[in-house]
Amino acid sequence: MAPALIELTNLHCERDQRVLFSGVNFSIEPGDIVQIEGPNGSGKTTLLRALTTLSPDYEGEIRWQGTSLVDSSADYYANLLFIGHFAGVKKTLTPRENLQWLSGLHQPADVTAIDHALHAVGLYGYEDMPGYQLSAGQQRRIALARLHLSTACVWVLDEPFTAIDHQGVSELETLLSTHARRGGVVILTTHQALSLSGVKSLNLTHYQPKFAATTAQQVCS
């Protein structure tokens, strides 16, 4: 059997001498939408950062098509699109210029394609307006426009719905499920309930050390 696209084996992570999660085993196949769940501070972002190789302080192993992420990072990066909590949108630049540099690192897009992507996220007419004149939601939409331009297989999204209105959320959900149907992978964290079918859930509370859970309960009660 071919190895899973992404495989997490016995993943363990501590921060400041506090175990965030331990013993996470999970495999991700083409076409999966994985929602990482858990309360604030349960290590969702930490897990995403491990998946983008931005943070190597974890134990256990993450494998990309059967080889360790550390050894196959160049191939992995070519197939990865990461939109973090801060998405790398420059306020001094216009939406069009932002997409030019962001996509230029992965796959150069021409102005027509960029304008189409901006149109698709509802930024039509704002292409040449400097970023600091746009609202928080509009700035977030610049980053999300990258999803329309991207040819990457793995989308790692940290709280993609922040500051996005209802209609934007449902458009984004459609986009995510289209990507999954094409054989792509979406890994996201969000506190919103997704109205998508076939979402795989990775709930980090199941991987918290037992004693920490009891102490938390005792404190609460």
Add this chain to the structure above:
Amino acid sequence: MSQLPPLLRPLATVPSAGQGFWVLLRRDLTIGFRQRGDMVNPIVFFLIVVTMMPLGISPSAQTLSMLAPGLLWVIALLASLLSLDGLFRTDYEDGSLEQLIASPQPLYFLVLAKVLAHWLTIGLPLTIVAPLLGVLLSLPAQGYVPLWLSLFLGTGILSLIGAIGAALTVSLRKGGLLLSLIIMPLYVPVLIFGASAVRSAVEGLAIGGMLAILGAFLSAAIVLAPLAISGALKMSVQNS
């Protein structure tokens, strides 16, 4: 769902390192020219300090011309130091740095593009105005070309070395003082050879050797500094 073929993309379709370099260089130059205040700041500092010198020391041309080579170099060095703290700061804060690291481009060339953009917006303008400010300090005529040449090479080294310090301190809230402490010792050799090239020229001695040493520093810094900068940036992002 595992019967779906994955949407994989071969590594060969990724834009080349050269394309990534140009994309980032163009981005940083655009930002630099939009925020002209940051660009003009070091030059204004340079100008103010140079105009203060005759008032503070002595207006006599003889005294000033003796001090001019060293003064101009020290002030240029401090002016470039002023701008360093912000080199990676905004990229760190808005997440661009994460995007640069998690991109298929080699970080080495991306970092080189950022430093080149910094030099073009800070170091090069300082180099260009320095001979003009030499007039204010009565720098003898034979010192102008050596001042220009030594600053041309020297400011490049200052940007590269300074970027190492900036990368190391980018994740700290108040990294400014630490940044100066880290890179000042590394600036000393550049200052010594740069200032003495100008002084030798004023005294009518050969300067080829000094400029050659500055050139050697610059070549070594171009090759080695991006390695240190990318290492430091990765470390800063990991600790955030």
